[in-house]
Each structure stands twice: as C-alpha cells, then as structure tokens.
Amino acid sequence: MSDLLDHATTPSSPPATTPDPWWRQAVVYQVYPRSFADSNGDGTGDLPGITARVPHLVSLGVDAVWLSPFYPSALADGGYDVDDHRDVDPAIGTLEQFDEMVATLHAAGIKVVVDIVPNHSSNRHRWFRDALAAGPGSPERERYVFARGRGEHGELPPSDWTAVFGGPAWEPVGDGEWYLHTFAPEQPDWNWDHPEVREDFLTTLRFWADRGVDGFRVDVAHALVKDMSSPLPSAAELAADDLPDGAHRFWDRDEVHEVYRAWRAVFDEYDPPRTAVAEAWVATHRRARYASPEGLGQAFNFDLLRSDFDAASFRRIVEENLRLAAESGTSSTWVLSNHDVVRHVSRYGLPDGMDEADRARWLLSGGTDPAPDLERGARRARAATAFLLALPGSAYLYQGEELGLPEVADLDAAVLQDPTWLRSGHVDKGRDGCRVPLPWTAEGPSHGFGPGPSHLPQPSWFAAHAADVQDRDPRSTLSAYREALAWRRRLRTGEELVFEDAPEGVVRFRRPGGWTCVTNFTTRAVPLPPGRVVLSSGAPADELDGELPGETTVWLLPAD
Ligand code: NOJ
Numbered sequence: 001m002s003d004l005l006d007h008a009t010t011p012s013s014p015p016a017t018t019p020d021p022w023w024r025q026a027v028v029y030q031v032y033p034r035s036f037a038d039s040n041g042d043g044t045g046d047l048p049g050i051t052a053r054v055p056h057l058v059s060l061g062v063d064a065v066w067l068s069p070f071y072p073s074a075l076a077d078g079g080y081d082v083d084d085h086r087d088v089d090p091a092i093g094t095l096e097q098f099d100e101m102v103a104t105l106h107a108a109g110i111k112v113v114v115d116i117v118p119n120h121s122s123n124r125h126r127w128f129r130d131a132l133a134a135g136p137g138s139p140e141r142e143r144y145v146f147a148r149g150r151g152e153h154g155e156l157p158p159s160d161w162t163a164v165f166g167g168p169a170w171e172p173v174g175d176g177e178w179y180l181h182t183f184a185p186e187q188p189d190w191n192w193d194h195p196e197v198r199e200d201f202l203t204t205l206r207f208w209a210d211r212g213v214d215g216f217r218v219d220v221a222h223a224l225v226k227d228m229s230s231p232l233p234s235a236a237e238l239a240a241d242d243l244p245d246g247a248h249r250f251w252d253r254d255e256v257h258e259v260y261r262a263w264r265a266v267f268d269e270y271d272p273p274r275t276a277v278a279e280a281w282v283a284t285h286r287r288a289r290y291a292s293p294e295g296l297g298q299a300f301n302f303d304l305l306r307s308d309f310d311a312a313s314f315r316r317i318v319e320e321n322l323r324l325a326a327e328s329g330t331s332s333t334w335v336l337s338n339h340d341v342v343r344h345v346s347r348y349g350l351p352d353g354m355d356e357a358d359r360a361r362w363l364l365s366g367g368t369d370p371a372p373d374l375e376r377g378a379r380r381a382r383a384a385t386a387f388l389l390a391l392p393g394s395a396y397l398y399q400g401e402e403l404g405l406p407e408v409a410d411l412d413a414a415v416l417q418d419p420t421w422l423r424s425g426h427v428d429k430g431r432d433g434c435r436v437p438l439p440w441t442a443e444g445p446s447h448g449f450g451p452g453p454s455h456l457p458q459p460s461w462f463a464a465h466a467a468d469v470q471d472r473d474p475r476s477t478l479s480a481y482r483e484a485l486a487w488r489r490r491l492r493t494g495e496e497l498v499f500e501d502a503p504e505g506v507v508r509f510r511r512p513g514g515w516t517c518v519t520n521f522t523t524r525a526v527p528l529p530p531g532r533v534v535l536s537s538g539a540p541a542d543e544l545d546g547e548l549p550g551e552t553t554v555w556l557l558p559a560d
Helices: 047-052 054-060 095-107 126-134 139-143 195-210 235-239 256-267 284-291 311-327 344-349 356-364 374-389 419-423 460-465 467-471 477-491
Strands: 027-031 064-067 111-116 146-148 170-172 177-180 215-218 275-278 297-299 333-335 394-398 498-500 506-510 516-520 532-536 552-557
Touching: 047 054, 047 095, 054 095, 054 477, 064 215, 095 111, 111 195, 111 275, 126 139, 195 256, 256 275, 256 284, 284 297, 284 311, 311 506, 344 374, 374 394, 374 477, 374 516, 374 552, 460 467, 467 477, 477 532, 477 552
Parallel strands: 027 064, 027 394, 064 111, 111 215, 215 275, 275 297, 333 394
Antiparallel strands: 146 177, 170 177, 498 506, 506 516, 516 552, 532 552
16 A cells, blocks of 8 residues: 555554554543433433433444443532442442443443542542541541641641632531542542552452443542642642642652552453553643553543644644654544533634633633634534544544534523532633533434433524434534544554645645545635545535635545
C-alpha cells in the first residue's frame, strides 16, 4: 500500500510482537447512566435502560462504553459521592442487572469501563459514619482527613483552603475537628496513607474485574495522596505557581504513583489485563506518569476540549500528545465533550477565545449573551469529530454528541442539581446543561428517554435531534458518526501519523495505508488535495466539486 511506516515521525506502536491491546485505539462512548435511558418511568436512567439501548451502540460502532457512577449515592454530586463502591444504586438497578448489561454488551463485542472514585467517598459511607461516631483521636477517623480546628475550641477551620465547587474545603463536625473535602461537603476525602483505604480499593477493583469489567476510569486521579503535615500552608501559598513539580500539598504528588503501581498489579492478575484511564488535570508534561504501562495505562488528554477550533492549536496539540504518548509507551486519548463541560456544539458556536469563566457567565445569561451560532457550532463540531476520529489513540465520545446536541443553557434555576450552583453562591449554574436526558424519539413523554417525565426537563427543540429522526436521515449527525466510525474501523491499520503541507488554516495528515485527513478550519473553501473522498463532515463527497468547504473535514483514500 505505502512506505509510510519508514517515514513515520511519531511512532507510538508497541513492538510488532506485542498483541495490540484493545484499548489503544478504541472508541469509548461515555454513558451518564441517570440520563441515558429510563426503563421503569421513575425519571432516572437505569441499567436495564442501557441494556435495551445496546443496539444503538452497536449501530454507532463503538468499541467500549464507560459508565459514570451508578453506585448508591444521595446525588450530592451526580453520583460522584459514593456510599458503597461495590453495589448499584437501587434507583439505577441491581447487581444482577449490571451482570445482564455486561453480558449483553460483551455479546455485542463492546467492552465495559466503570468509573472509580478514589479521592473521596460520600458522607453516607459506612466508614465515614463510623468515623463521626467514634470521635476525635479514634482509629476510625484516620481513614479520612480529619484535623483539629484552629482557635481555643477548634472553632476555626484548620486552613483557609477552598473547595473545587466553591466555599471552604473543611467542614466542622461539632467536636473541634474538621474534615477535608476537596469537592462538596458530602464528599469527605479519604486518607490514602491508611493501609485499609488502599486495601479496600484493591478489593473494589477485583470486585468489578471479577464481574467482567474490562477497565476503569479513575476520577481525579491526581488528588489522592496529600501532605497534611503542620503547619498547613495558606491558600495563597498553595496557589503560588513557583512550586516545583510534585510539591503541591494535594495535587499531583509523586507518591500517588505508588498507589497506581499496586493497582497495575491487580489489573495484571487478569487475562487480558484490565486497563484504566486517569482523569488527571495536570500539566501536559506530568500526564505521562499516570499513563505509563506500570501505572494506569492511559490518561485523558483534555487539550482539544480546551482549545478553540483553530488549525495551529489543533496541530500543536496532536504533535505534542503523540510525542508524549510515544515516550511513555502508551497511546493518546482524545476528548471533545464529557459530563463536566459545555457541549462542543455550543462551545464552537460561541465566539472564539472564551474560557470556562466566560462560559459560566454565558450560562448565567440563559445561553443568550452572547447568542451562539448553533449552525456554525454544529458544522465545526462535526469537522472536529471527524478530525479526532482520524487520529491514532483512543477517542472518547460523550452520550448525545452523536445526536449533535447543543448545551441546554436555559435550565431554570429551580431544577438545577449540580452542587456548583449552590456552592458558587449562584454565579455558576454548573454542569446540568450537558446532562439532560437523551432524546430517543421525537414524540413521547420524555422523547423516548422513558415512559414518564425525565429528572431534568428536556427542551422542546430536543425533538429535532431525536435518534429516531436522525436514523432516517443520511445527512444527520448520527449518520455522520456511524459512517466515520465504520471508516475508522476499516482504515485502522496502525498508529503512525505524518503531517503534510497544507494552506494556512488547514491541517492535513497521512495515516498508514496512505489515507489522509484534511480539515479546513477557515471559512473559505480551499482546493481539495488529490485522492478519493470517502468521508465528509459536511456536504456529501459527490457535491464537493474539487473544493473543501470551510469548517469541514474530509478523509481521502490515495488516488488509484
Ligand atoms: C470529576 C468528575 O468528572 C466530576 O463530575 C466530579 O464532580 C468530580 N470529579 C468529583 O468527583
């Protein structure tokens, strides 16, 4: 076919003798269980709902699903406040229904990844209740991060640290002690220096691996290990940007990798070895440690998700991440949307250059100031997705992006569930707008999500995005995703990528076998490079007429 392998600039393949692990180039579809499909009409998505929708995942062509938490939870943080890591929330299903779901997915050739939340439990966890009951100085309290408050009676917090969702990071328990919660007060942080905590998580990993789970997504993987020695630094000292790598009191400490080496030993007890992907919001050069084969194996790369739709930025991100992945002996990951960020159709429809704080202000305006150009957002989103799916490494898709869903930016304050809304003092509406239950059908009480209303209200415009409408339309976003995934499967022959010359604002790269991906990030048409267009994110191939329109991606096979 081609001599491409000889010229690869970014080799990241394992040696030829190593069988390719399934996850290296997988397309992983994120299911947010409470908002995917509701089988019993209680308004909450559930495991039988997921099982019933496996045909959708099959027709989409994904390799794996990642399930956000489905464990028992009071939902102080959408399920990331876990009461019991080895059970299913009764509102979502049972362990038997979990087994049925896994069996159905496996029978369809789809792997299963579950979310592990190791930084914190919920405040309803048995060990946290024991800690509260046992009182200061007890061994039960040592499993969490308790500290005596300042002031004569411990009436002041041990430090002025703030939580990620806003407000203080310490909560008093009424006896002079306070506990640390990096996130909501209902999410007390574990003490990872405690051997029982370490052991308990190994038990949890085996529990799910024994049930057939193929991999784990590790929540805030960079937060677990903390240096709580006295005196505690102030928030200002912690925020100083001159701290050397690994020296922050609780983010990205080097010792955290001991934890993951122990997890790796558990993963390797299984055949095939289980895998994991770290959610670690760390500097790019620190990410490889989480992704190393002795550690979790992969780490999310959120660089594209944080980038504007911009040729130079996309190219730089790809070059940097393929280099890093090759250096650490793994493959890269690519993400445009997940359950924590404004959906990328909306992001790309807003003016370039907006950051998270700008988007929070935009949400506060009900999504009107500035008004997004959603047609443009959808066009760019499809082009970016086709770009991403042409890359080597694994692609993470978030439920609903295959329907081209924009953010639901005008949710009424009364229905908001995200703790961010309350904890930010009502300045940040939070993440509910990307978690609205999916529209499966144009008609029906919750657009086919379930037999009753959904736990977050769906806007009437969801009807136009419904899966059943798009299923019949060869030009729909759903059809575009199916087509791209099918071509990706056919063309996937290796992990090499070579950039080729392209006009300003255009990125073009070649993959093994000689096929190329070209994205025009500008708004003007450019001449199409030679080759046979097999995939177009915009107008169908036979309508292109020698030109690549603006904000469009095409995949080309070599000309015969
Ligand atoms: C990251 C998760 O993606 C997010 O949804 C959650 O709120 C925090 N971790 C805390 O668990």
